[in-house]
Amino acid sequence: MTAPPAGTRILSLAHHQPTRVLTNEELAGMVDTSDEWIRSRIGIASRHIAAEDESVADMATSAAAKAIARAGVDAADIDLVIVATCTAVDRMPSVAARVARNLEIPAAGVFDVNAACAGFSYALATASLAVAGGGSRTALVIGADKMSDFLDWEDRSTCVIFGDGAGAAVVTATDSPTDAESVGPVVWGSQPERGSAITLGTSGPDGPRALFRQDGHVVYRWALTALAPVARRACEQAGVAPSELAAVVTHQANVRIINAVAQKLGATRAVVARDVVESGNTSAASVPLALSKLLESGRVSSGDPVLLFGFGAGLVYAGQVVRCP
Structure with missing residues (x-):
């Protein structure tokens, strides 16, 4: 435990999306739908779909590595890793533990959060509270999901909605409660x-x-x-x-x-x-x-x-x- 700081801030943000882009026109060849139907009801034109061998942890690791590089911190500086996901295929170890292993983050606290599509906001709030309470100094917060693994590709009301990807943020302590890069109350x-x-x-x-x-x-x-x-x-x-x-x-x-x-x-x-x-x-x-x-x-x-x-x-x-x- 360290002394509680005055506040928290986001040092960096980054994201990862799979290379494959699935358009509405392609979906119309797979299920009974059309570009006009999807755009008028949901507003989506395309989505990124992960390869079969690209896991939630892979996408989370890619986004996290970019965020750490942009923050200008070392992996050893990260003392908490939280991953928000609802699509981890394997129960254990957590996706956070796999990301820590992939990025060679030593001895950090690691756990996953499942609040579905609100997961990143929950994870960010949890990390901010941990940092503000002195339990962490520099936290890595990731939202990552591979919804394509769990879609019924014959159900046009749901399979047209989702894509795969990940986003990550590095959250750290600040000595000023009025810091210009603060994380507000949840x-x-x-x-x-x-x-x-x-x-x-x-x-x-x-x-x-x-x-x-x-x-x-x-x-x-x-x-x-x-x-x-x-x-x-x-x-x-x-x-x-x-x-x-x-x-x-x-x-x-x-x-x-x-x-x-x-x-x-x-x-x-x-x-x-x-x-x-x-x-x-x-x-x-x-x-x-x-x-x-x-x-x-x-x-x-x-x-x-x-x-x-x-x-x-x-x-x-x-x-x-x-x-x-």
Whole structure:
């Protein structure tokens, strides 16, 4: 244990996407769908699909290695590794332990978080709390999912939605509570009574099945009615008005949901991330992946306040305002 710091900040962000791009036109040759149907309902044009031998840990390692390099720290400086994922095929060891091994990170605390598509926001909050409490000095936070392993490629309502990828951040202590690169307080919670609306690997009448299923109507109505007030509370907790946000990066589930949350929030100046158009829904990877791309493109700058907001199976949600590295 070290002495608790004044606050926490993100040093760097990075992402990884598989090389294969699956377009709507290609999907139309695989299942009863069309480019117009997918774009009008979800807003997706393409998604990246990992190769059969490219694992969640592989993608997480690639994103993490880039984030560590950009942060200018050594692997030995990392004392905590948290991976948010819901698609690890093997139960043990954790994906975090595999990433630590791959990157030769010695003796770090390692564990995985499963909060589905809100996973990165949960993991980032957990890492920030660990650093703020003195239990860690430099943490590696990763969101990575390979949804393609768990899709029913004959179900046009779900297989068209998802892509694969990973995003990573390096989080460290800061001596100033007003540091320009801070991680704000998290606002998180759930509506577990509706948790059955999204499942993966539940037991049905035909026995165990490891396939993604969702009641899209339930999820859509929940997202449109419940999420904007939570996002607003995250801004209030950080002392940042929605109109002051430089960007809004929600979970990349659906363009209509993204637009509705941003509009109801009143983020009038903000760039709204819509990486779902070219990447699909990448589950726990979607928030860091989208923010990393905004930084790379120059659409947000160092010190800019950005709302990160994840939501997904459970039904869970988590939001925090961060300052860009």
